[in-house]
Amino acid sequence: MLMLRMLENEDIEIVEKWLNQEYISKWFGDASDWLHEIYERNITYKYLRHFIAQDGDKPIGFCQYYNYNDLPIEHREIPQPTETYGIDYLLGDENLLGKGIGKQLVHLISQKLLEENAKAIRIIADPTIEDGNINIVSIKTLEANGFRLDKESRLYIKDIN
Ligand SMILES: CC(C)(COP(=O)(O)OP(=O)(O)OC[C@H]1O[C@@H](n2cnc3c(N)ncnc32)[C@H](O)[C@@H]1OP(=O)(O)O)[C@@H](O)C(=O)NCCC(=O)NCCS
Numbered sequence: 735m736l737m738l739r740m741l742e743n744e745d746i747e748i749v750e751k752w753l754n755q756e757y758i759s760k761w762f763g764d765a766s767d768w769l770h771e772i773y774e775r776n777i778t779y780k781y782l783r784h785f786i787a788q789d790g791d792k793p794i795g796f797c798q799y800y801n802y803n804d805l806p807i808e809h810r811e812i813p814q815p816t817e818t819y820g821i822d823y824l825l826g827d828e829n830l831l832g833k834g835i836g837k838q839l840v841h842l843i844s845q846k847l848l849e850e851n852a853k854a855i856r857i858i859a860d861p862t863i864e865d866g867n868i869n870i871v872s873i874k875t876l877e878a879n880g881f882r883l884d885k886e887s888r889l890y891i892k893d894i895n
Contacts, residue, residue: 736838738797738846741784746772749786749796752826761861761869762824781805785846787825787839794830797823797843801851802858812887818856819847836875844879848894857881857892 741749749772752758753765762768771779781804787795802810802818823839825831840859848854859876861869873883873890881890 736787736789736794736835736842738785738787738842741772741775741786741796745786745793748793748826752796752824755826755828757828757831758824758826760867761863761872762822763863783847783850785843787842789835794827794835795823795825795839797821797839799843799847799857812889814858815855817851817853818858819851819854820858820860821847822859831871836871837878840875840879844892855894857894859890860888861890862888 746769750765750769753762753768759765771782772784775782775784782798782800784796784798786793787797799819799821802814802820803816805820821840821843823836823843825836825839844857847857859872859881861872861876863869876890876892879892881892883889884891
């Protein structure tokens with residue numbers, strides 16, 4: 735059964751390996767940026783909550799959430815209500831793709847942030863990268879979890895009732 739636990743220092747090596755795979759880096763960009771945030775997670779990036787997804791004892795993925803309004807202002811391109819949370823997620827093994835696990839992962843990280851933030855009113859994700867490429871599989875994963883495209887911001891949004 736898939737579950738989430740907090741990322742520990744011992745996990746950084748495998749997360750680095752995952753991030754450097756082409757099918758991930760094409761959407762996540764330079765691994766060093768993500769690793770920097772992970773290393774500094776208890777200092778500069780306290781607002782990021784990093785998790786490892788485990789299937790039994792086996793780590794199979796990484797995800798994180800953050801309060802959008804805690805991001806540095808230059809990264810808050812579109813104003814969002816307070817208590818809006820952003821999510822990011824990946825599966826670390828290409829052989830696991832396309833089996834419905836990503837849908838579970840998005841469900842779990844969404845549930846986790848709602849459990850930890852009772853006032854959360856919105857979850858957002860951005861499956862578009864700077865040159866305009868869109869991550870179709872990620873979009874389908876979000877849509878299966880109740881996210882919908884906001885045409886103005888181009889973000890995928892799930893409002894919590
Ligand atoms: C995005 C990711 C987490 C999705 O996980 P996954 O386990 O591969 O996806 P799932 O099997 O749960 O499928 C999710 C949806 O995508 C569809 N899908 C899966 N693989 C697909 C493919 N190769 N082409 C088209 N659609 C596909 C599924 O049919 C499903 O949609 P449905 O419910 O409408 O049928 C995973 O592909 C991944 O880690 N990718 C690399 C990192 C990444 O892109 N992260 C997101 C950054 S925004």
